[in-house]
Amino acid sequence: MQQNLLDLDLAGLTAWFAEMGEKPFRAKQVFRWVHKAGEPDFEAMSDLALSLRSKLVERATVASPEVMREELSADGTRKWLLNVGTGNAVETVFIPETDRGTLCVSTQAGCALDCAFCSTGKQGFNRNLSVAEIIGQLWWANREVGKNSEGNWPITNVVMMGMGEPLLNFDNTVTALRMMLDDHAYGLSRRRVTVSTSGIVPAMDRLRDECPVALAVSLHAPNDALRDQLVPINQKYPLRELMAACQRYLEKAPRDFITFEYIMLDGVNDTLKHARELIALTRDTPCKFNLIPFNPFPQAPYQRSPADSVRRFAETLIEAGIVTTTRKVRGDDIAAACGQLAGQVQDKTKRTALRIQEVRG
C-alpha cells in the first residue's frame, strides 16, 4: 500500500525516508515541496534525484479527502463537503476577510458529545479523522483558493471549530497542529491557530504541555444546571474544574486570554441575569467573549435570540470590562455558519453519493 505523505509530520517523514535508505535532508526537501509549495506530483519535484522521484511515485501518494460538493456564499465564504469514506462526510469552510483568511477545520466525522443546540451532535459519532484528513483540509484549501498577488497562501488563520471535538482526537489533532506551525510546512503563528473545545479538562492540560495554541472554550451557559443540559460533557467536567483548567492553560498559552464561545438561544441563556452570572464566573479568568447568533436547523428545539437581546447582553459584559464581540453571520446562505457545519451532511452525502453514482452510470 502506498504511504500518504500527508499523514506524516517531518519527524515521521524522516523516519520513513530512513527506512528507504534516504537521508533526512531529502525528507525535509519533500516535506517542503508537499506543504510549502503544495505540490502533489513527485515528478515535478525538480531538485530530487530521478531515482528518488521514481521511488516516491511507486511507494507514496499525496492525497487529501475527495471533495464531494462546493458551495460559494455571496459574501465570499466557501464551503466544501469532503468524503471521508464509508458514507461519512465532513465540512471545511474558508472565510476570507480583508486582512486574513480563516479556515474552519473538522477533526472528527460526527461527534459524540451531543450538545443540545448542535446539528453535528444529532448525527452521533462516526470516527476520528486521520492526520492526512485533518491537514489535508488546509493543504487542499490553500491550493484551491490559490496564492495571492504577493505569492502567499491565502490561509493565515486556522480554527478547529468544524465537525467534532478536537481534543477527543488528541494525537492526530496535535500532529496536524505541529505541521501547521512548522516553518518547513505552513509556518502559521501559534496565536493564529485556535483549538475550540467543549471542555475536556485533562486534554486541555495535555494540549497546554504538548502544543499550546490559542484556545476557545464553548461555554454557552453560566451555571452547571443549564450547562449540564446544553453541553452534556459538563456533567463530567463541571464549570469549577473547567475554569481552573482555563487558568492553568493561560500559564503557557500564546495569547493571554481564553476566548469563550457563547451561542445565544432565545429565552434560554440570553437574559441579563445570565450575563451577570457569567461576569461572576469569569472574574478570575482573563477572557474575551464571542457571542454567536444561533443558526436554527430542522428540528432544532431553540430559536435565535433577537438582535436587541444580543446587544443588551454584549453591553452588560462590556460594561464589566470584558471584551465582547458578536460573530457576524457569514455564509448563512450556504449553511456554513457555526453550528450548521454538519447540518444535513448525511442527507447531502447520500444525495451527493447518489448523484455521483448516477454520473458514473
Ligand code: SF4
Ligand atoms: S458543539 Fe462541538 S462538541 Fe458539541 S456536539 Fe457539536 S461538534 Fe460536538
